[in-house]
Amino acid sequence: MAVPESTTGRRVTALDVAREAGVSRATVGFVLNNTPGQTIPANTRERVLRAAEHLGYRPNSAARALASGRSRIILLVLPDWPVEYRLRDYLDEAALALDKAGYSLVTYTSHPAQAARPLWEALSPDLVVSPVPFSPPDVASMLACGVREIYPEPNRPDLPDVSLATSAGPELQVDHLHERGHRNLVFAAFPEPRMASLAAARHQAAHDRARSLGLSALDLQHIDYHDGSADRVVRRWLDAGITGVIAVNDDVAAAVASAAVRAGLRMPADLAVVGHDDAPIATMFVPALSTVRIDTAALGRGFAEFALHRIDRRPLPASRTRPKPTLVRRETS
Amino acid sequence: MAVPESTTGRRVTALDVAREAGVSRATVGFVLNNTPGQTIPANTRERVLRAAEHLGYRPNSAARALASGRSRIILLVLPDWPVEYRLRDYLDEAALALDKAGYSLVTYTSHPAQAARPLWEALSPDLVVSPVPFSPPDVASMLACGVREIYPEPNRPDLPDVSLATSAGPELQVDHLHERGHRNLVFAAFPEPRMASLAAARHQAAHDRARSLGLSALDLQHIDYHDGSADRVVRRWLDAGITGVIAVNDDVAAAVASAAVRAGLRMPADLAVVGHDDAPIATMFVPALSTVRIDTAALGRGFAEFALHRIDRRPLPASRTRPKPTLVRRETS
DNA sequence: CTGAAAGCGCTTACAG
DNA sequence: CTGAAAGCGCTTACAG
Numbered sequence: 001m002a003v004p005e006s007t008t009g010r011r012v013t014a015l016d017v018a019r020e021a022g023v024s025r026a027t028v029g030f031v032l033n034n035t036p037g038q039t040i041p042a043n044t045r046e047r048v049l050r051a052a053e054h055l056g057y058r059p060n061s062a063a064r065a066l067a068s069g070r071s072r073i074i075l076l077v078l079p080d081w082p083v084e085y086r087l088r089d090y091l092d093e094a095a096l097a098l099d100k101a102g103y104s105l106v107t108y109t110s111h112p113a114q115a116a117r118p119l120w121e122a123l124s125p126d127l128v129v130s131p132v133p134f135s136p137p138d139v140a141s142m143l144a145c146g147v148r149e150i151y152p153e154p155n156r157p158d159l160p161d162v163s164l165a166t167s168a169g170p171e172l173q174v175d176h177l178h179e180r181g182h183r184n185l186v187f188a189a190f191p192e193p194r195m196a197s198l199a200a201a202r203h204q205a206a207h208d209r210a211r212s213l214g215l216s217a218l219d220l221q222h223i224d225y226h227d228g229s230a231d232r233v234v235r236r237w238l239d240a241g242i243t244g245v246i247a248v249n250d251d252v253a254a255a256v257a258s259a260a261v262r263a264g265l266r267m268p269a270d271l272a273v274v275g276h277d278d279a280p281i282a283t284m285f286v287p288a289l290s291t292v293r294i295d296t297a298a299l300g301r302g303f304a305e306f307a308l309h310r311i312d313r314r315p316l317p318a319s320r321t322r323p324k325p326t327l328v329r330r331e332t333s
Numbered sequence: 334m335a336v337p338e339s340t341t342g343r344r345v346t347a348l349d350v351a352r353e354a355g356v357s358r359a360t361v362g363f364v365l366n367n368t369p370g371q372t373i374p375a376n377t378r379e380r381v382l383r384a385a386e387h388l389g390y391r392p393n394s395a396a397r398a399l400a401s402g403r404s405r406i407i408l409l410v411l412p413d414w415p416v417e418y419r420l421r422d423y424l425d426e427a428a429l430a431l432d433k434a435g436y437s438l439v440t441y442t443s444h445p446a447q448a449a450r451p452l453w454e455a456l457s458p459d460l461v462v463s464p465v466p467f468s469p470p471d472v473a474s475m476l477a478c479g480v481r482e483i484y485p486e487p488n489r490p491d492l493p494d495v496s497l498a499t500s501a502g503p504e505l506q507v508d509h510l511h512e513r514g515h516r517n518l519v520f521a522a523f524p525e526p527r528m529a530s531l532a533a534a535r536h537q538a539a540h541d542r543a544r545s546l547g548l549s550a551l552d553l554q555h556i557d558y559h560d561g562s563a564d565r566v567v568r569r570w571l572d573a574g575i576t577g578v579i580a581v582n583d584d585v586a587a588a589v590a591s592a593a594v595r596a597g598l599r600m601p602a603d604l605a606v607v608g609h610d611d612a613p614i615a616t617m618f619v620p621a622l623s624t625v626r627i628d629t630a631a632l633g634r635g636f637a638e639f640a641l642h643r644i645d646r647r648p649l650p651a652s653r654t655r656p657k658p659t660l661v662r663r664e665t666s
Numbered sequence: 667c668t669g670a671a672a673g674c675g676c677t678t679a680c681a682g
Numbered sequence: 683c684t685g686a687a688a689g690c691g692c693t694t695a696c697a698g
Contacts, residue, residue: 011477011479011691012477013691013692014691014692015691023668023669024668024669024670025669025670025691025692026668026669026670026671026693026694027667027668027669029692029693029694030668033693035693035694039667040667040668041667044667044668056473056477057477058454058474058477058478058479059691059692060399060457060479060690060691060692061395061454061455061456061457061692062394062395062396062398062399062404062457062690062691062692063395063399063674063690063691063692063693064691064692064693065395065674065692066393066395066396066399066673066674066675066676066690066691066692066693067673067674067691067692067693067694068674068692068693068694069674069693071395071455072455073455073456080421088413088442088527091442092444092445095444095449096444096446096448096449098449099448099449099450104450104452104454104455104456106439106441106452106456107440108439109421109424111425111428111429112425113429115429115432116428116429116431116432117432117437119437119439121391121394121437122394122404122405122406122437123394123406123437123439123456124393124394124395140389141391144344144345144389144390144391145391146344146391146393190613190614190617192613194421195613223617224617225616225617225618225619225621226616230617230618230619231619251584251612251613251614251617252617254587254588254591254614254618255587255614255617255618255619257591258587258590258591258594258618258619259619261591261594261595262594262619279584280523280525280528280584281523281584281587281588283558283559284523284556284557284558284563284584284585284588285558285563285587285588285591286558286563286564286588286591286592286595288558344675346675346676347675347676348675356684356685357684357685357686358675358676358685358686359677359678359684359685359686359687360683360684360685362676362677362678363684366677368677368678372683373683373684374683377683377684392675392676393674393675393676394676395674395675395676396674396675396676396677396690397675397676397677398676398690399674399675399676399677399689399690399691399692400675400676400677400678400689400690401676401677401678401690402677402690667698668697668698669696669697669698670696670697670698671694671695671696671697672693672694672695672696673692673693673694673695674691674692674693674694675690676689676690677688677689677690678687678688678689678690679687679688679689680685680686680687680688681684681685681686681687682683682684682685682686
């Protein structure tokens with residue numbers, strides 16, 4: 001591909017392409033954008049495409065956004081959670097599917113102190129989505145910046161769940177231990193601020209499931225090395241008749257499993273643990289950790305479908321079913 | 334703050350502000366942008382500011398980018414590494430410092446299959462930075478998209494290091510074990526594809542340091558549960574006279590420590606392990622993991638200074654010294 | 667089927 | 683000190 005602008009010092013515009021192809025600027029736009037309702041003869045189209053390719057033409061995104069009123073950017077606002085393993089698969093798949101439709105996905109985690117300007121001011125995205133609801137000031141700010149689609153919408157919480165923080169995973173953890181005969185369970189997390197809201201959400205889901213199975217309340221307990229060591233915590237659990245531990249993620253499961261082994265317990269006979277996310281450590285750890293695997297790639301594609309539905313009014317696929325998480329049973333359950 | 338556009342359905346523009354303040358559109362721009370060389374009387378300035386505030390005016394970023402030729406966006410391209418813990422601190426600090434200078438930071442990890450259009454096409458960033466070099470096609474693509482500053486620049490590898498993947502951490506791991514009398518070391522990682530390039534970089538740095546201390550070659554060894562269990566690997570190390578393990582991160586350190594304890598070894602007397610990143614598991618694990626902590630917040634600020642130097646030609650602070658990592662000694666060394 | 671032209675909302679010399 | 687005006691590079695009715 002030639003890079004003429006590097007020699008002329010000027011960026012290639014649609015006018016350059018038009019001249020090279022011997023058509024008008026408008027025609028270039030019609031061809032390159034596949035504008036519906038325009039019937040361009042095959043050989044004109046061909047000439048334009050070739051000229052664009054030859055000149056290395058890239059439309060100016062700012063000019064396009066200004067003229068069309070749409071930036072073709074989708075902003076995904078992520079909460080400040082410890083990034084879940086395999087989030088990349090989710091984002092990769094979503095970005096790929098959106099790209100095919102001409103949209104770019106940008107992710108953003110707001111500064112904890114809210115000190116910096118939110119990214120939607122700089123990007124004017126067509127759609128802003130988040131797994132957690134927006135505050136009213138955030139919504140007002142987005143509207144002022146011309147964002148036309150926001151999800152979840154204020155006052156409309158009754159919409160499909162596109163987030164990674166589904167309740168199906170924790171439910172599966174509970175079901176699994178229940179099936180294997182465990183009746184006394186706890187929910188374990190690190191006392192880490194960043195983990196707090198994720199732990200709260202997953203704990204809630206697990207708790208609700210436990211209750212609906214007729215189990216007793218599922219306490220959220222912290223594995224805190226500082227105040228007495230994991231070993232002592234595990235000992236306490238055993239004394240209280242606990243036989244199964246639901247960990248908020250695989251790191252926590254590893255810490256629990258490690259303490260249990262050191263205490264001379266057999267796993268899963270004396271104590272069972274189930275992690276979440278199927279992170280690398282779940283396979284590498286000895287004993288290998290039972291965990292929950294989420295089809296994040298499928299979730300990512302689902303997110304893209306949803307986003308396109310909101311923006312382009314594309315119909316949602318009829319077969320739109322949330323991929324179910326699967327339990328990977330290894331040596332700790 | 335009033336949100337008039339939500340009632341009129343039209344976004345507030347500089348013209349609205351000008352009318353409300355009783356000045357021209359240009360003056361609005363001068364005041365809001367603090368344009369140098371313009372001397373605006375205090376009360377005009379005051380009127381404009383008040384009108385903008387009152388109307389909830391947000392400049393249209395696309396129009397601004399088109400007119401000025403600068404998007405005020407900085408794109409940070411991150412490699413597909415397992416996201417290092419505390420990366421958030423780095424990004425938060427960098428975003429905050431850049432925000433003060435009127436720039437927005439966007440991060441981007443390219444799709445592994447290179448299938449989606451790169452984000453610089455949609456954003457036209459003023460600067461694109463990455464901790465790893467760009468491929469020639471990437472550079473050509475950026476130039477075609479009007480990106481004027483790229484770092485690292487092709488053919489100029491001799492520039493300051495702004496990345497998180499510094500060699501100082503691995504060097505510190507080696508120094509620490511060396512000081513504590515260890516002479517036979519290995520470097521451990523999971524055999525995970527995504528970890529490969531990070532492991533290679535850190536291993537290289539550790540290896541070089543080991544050689545310069547007169548130690549023997551530092552092998553990169555995989556903790557692979559599938560082919561024989563971590564326990565067997567640890568046993569092999571002991572037989573080979575290894576007394577110290579340098580782990581690529583804290584997850585790997587946890588897996589090693591766990592195997593060592595299970596093998597009946599005393600830590601650190603029989604075997605020492607040092608992790609990297611000071612992730613939550615390093616504190617929560619028993620035994621608590623010795624590790625390397627990097628002042629990622631300071632690194633993030635350093636990144637912002639560097640970016641502003643490149644874009645706005647701001648002088649680099651004279652006292653510009655890279656924050657040194659520190660070794661956090663706990664129970665495994 | 668294709669082109670001439672207005673317009674998107676800013677920035678920025680240039681006058682006065 | 684402030685305004686009128688050109689221009690950034692597209693999109694999109696509107697003519698022909």
